[in-house]
Amino acid sequence: MSSADVTILGGGVCGLYAAHTACRLGAHVQLVEKGKSLGGLAAGHRLGENWYDLGVHMLHAFDAEIFQDCAEVMGEERIEVPLKSHIQWQGKTYHYPLRGRDILSGIAPLTLARCLLGLGIAELRSRFSAKPHGTDAESALIELYGVPLYEFFFEDFTHRYWGRHPRSLDAEFIRRKMPRLSAVDVLKNGLEKLGIAKPRDAREGAMRFETLHYSRTGAEAMPRLLGESLQSAGVTMLTGETIIEIHHDENSITEVVTGNKILTGTDFVSTLPLPDLVHCLHPAAPPDVLDAANQLRFKPLTIYALLIRKDRCMDALYTYYRDQVFHRVGEPKNAGLEVTPAGHTTLIVETTCEIGDRYWQGDALDEILTGLSLEGLCEPDDLVEHHLIHSAHAYPIFAHGFQKHLACVTDYLSCFKNLRTTGRQGAFTYPNMHSAMRMGAEAVKSLLQS
Ligand SMILES: Cc1cc2nc3c(=O)[nH]c(=O)nc-3n(C[C@H](O)[C@H](O)[C@H](O)COP(=O)(O)OP(=O)(O)OC[C@H]3O[C@@H](n4cnc5c(N)ncnc54)[C@H](O)[C@@H]3O)c2cc1C
Numbered sequence: 001m002s003s004a005d006v007t008i009l010g011g012g013v014c015g016l017y018a019a020h021t022a023c024r025l026g027a028h029v030q031l032v033e034k035g036k037s038l039g040g041l042a043a044g045h046r047l048g049e050n051w052y053d054l055g056v057h058m059l060h061a062f063d064a065e066i067f068q069d070c071a072e073v074m075g076e077e078r079i080e081v082p083l084k085s086h087i088q089w090q091g092k093t094y095h096y097p098l099r100g101r102d103i104l105s106g107i108a109p110l111t112l113a114r115c116l117l118g119l120g121i122a123e124l125r126s127r128f129s130a131k132p133h134g135t136d137a138e139s140a141l142i143e144l145y146g147v148p149l150y151e152f153f154f155e156d157f158t159h160r161y162w163g164r165h166p167r168s169l170d171a172e173f174i175r176r177k178m179p180r181l182s183a184v185d186v187l188k189n190g191l192e193k194l195g196i197a198k199p200r201d202a203r204e205g206a207m208r209f210e211t212l213h214y215s216r217t218g219a220e221a222m223p224r225l226l227g228e229s230l231q232s233a234g235v236t237m238l239t240g241e242t243i244i245e246i247h248h249d250e251n252s253i254t255e256v257v258t259g260n261k262i263l264t265g266t267d268f269v270s271t272l273p274l275p276d277l278v279h280c281l282h283p284a285a286p287p288d289v290l291d292a293a294n295q296l297r298f299k300p301l302t303i304y305a306l307l308i309r310k311d312r313c314m315d316a317l318y319t320y321y322r323d324q325v326f327h328r329v330g331e332p333k334n335a336g337l338e339v340t341p342a343g344h345t346t347l348i349v350e351t352t353c354e355i356g357d358r359y360w361q362g363d364a365l366d367e368i369l370t371g372l373s374l375e376g377l378c379e380p381d382d383l384v385e386h387h388l389i390h391s392a393h394a395y396p397i398f399a400h401g402f403q404k405h406l407a408c409v410t411d412y413l414s415c416f417k418n419l420r421t422t423g424r425q426g427a428f429t430y431p432n433m434h435s436a437m438r439m440g441a442e443a444v445k446s447l448l449q450s
Pocket of ligand 1: 301
């Protein structure tokens with residue numbers, strides 16, 4: 001039996017920063033994480049002689065307080081890296097985020113004219129029409145960008161990435177997970193100058209120049225060092241413990257049960273995937289809440305982590321691909337990762353998938369190697385070793401109408417006054433690391449200061 005003022009469920013970056021905040025506010029804290037190491041999606045994976053991330057995970061400095069805290073615990077292990085990323089499409093390399101001149105040189109003049117006309121019409125419509133916004137992602141994209149640009153870029157892109165047609169995704173998906181297309185801003189700027197477009201909102205903004213933060217061992221350093229600093233501040237860190245039951249009475253959580261331990265306490269912050277949290281409740285949640293939780297689904301991700309006998313494969317931190325089975329390839333050595341042996345590099349090849357499908361099983365390796373060769377990155381013979389890294393909860397899927405299921409679950413959970421559910425999985429949303437950490441801090445403050 002272990003007891004604390006604040007018990008944090010899940011040791012991803014959200015849970016870690018929640019623990020850090022609770023500790024700073026003077027609470028006695030315990031944190032329970034099912035993985036052997038900390039970091040969740042942002043954890044590093046030591047495979048063979050090298051470290052691999054689940055996608056190249058780089059820290060943004062947008063939240064000054066969080067960045068300062070991370071920089072402090074990382075000390076000399078933190079390195080600064082200028083953002084350099086590309087999009088590879090139809091044999092051409094574009095900057096990511098897209099720049100205006102990329103669009104002008106990359107799109108055939110007739111298509112460009114159609115896209116501009118469509119964009120102009122969409123802008124005029126949104127300016128003068130009181131029509132409500134569409135509820136699915138297809139109508140939201142067409143409202144924003146017009147039919148030609150939707151058909152030219154967004155329809156296929158969204159379908160391939162998510163394995164779902166935009167019609168089956170919610171309009172909210174576009175609001176929260178918009179591809180960063182600064183080129184569209186450029187086009188809209190032109191229309192704005194002609195008085196056609198109205199001022200743009202923040203979600204379309206994209207930073208072309210940014211300093212990112214990383215380490216010579218990849219993403220693993222930040223959560224590891226944050227965990228170590230928590231431990232020295234007296235936080236009880238329980239790793240390798242899977243939560244299987246969460247006991248409650250009418251309006252509060254009473255204890256959390258893992259395979260080996262029972263954790264009690266005053267307040268609880270859960271960063272577990274929302275459906276998992278609901279299914280752990282004991283007594284069980286009402287059937288309508290369980291049904292709603294089952295409707296909240298996630299898109300899994302398989303990483304093909306490759307050690308390549310070549311000094312470098314690409315001239316960027318990562319590149320997005322439109323025409324391949326993988327949608328993004330990262331080369332963390334270009335961000336300063338140390339790779340063993342010398343003269344070798346590693347590639348992080350990302351494929352969205354379904355649990356148990358051929359991508360998940362690792363059966364797509366040959367197809368991936370062929371794609372990497374076609375893109376000029378490396379040849380199949382250059383492969384020294386490969387590993388698979390899985391995430392069953394990489395991306396929440398905003399299926400059409402998901403909000404009512406989310407509201408049903410969160411309304412029910414709000415009856416537990418000493419529980420907050422937060423973070424990427426617990427709030428069913430799309431934060432970067434710093435935003436997930438901010439969510440953890442806010443959840444703790446709302447419990448301790450209420
Ligand atoms: C491919 C990819 C690349 C990304 N790249 C970046 C990037 O470059 N920069 C950036 O800022 N953000 C990036 N992100 C976003 C970022 O990784 C996440 O938003 C952030 O790490 C979420 O943290 P979290 O703690 O909220 O969730 P998670 O990391 O998912 O943490 C939840 C934790 O709960 C634990 N858990 C679950 N169930 C149980 C249980 N039953 N018992 C005990 N523990 C349990 C999990 O093991 C996990 O550690 C990326 C995301 C993806 C998918």
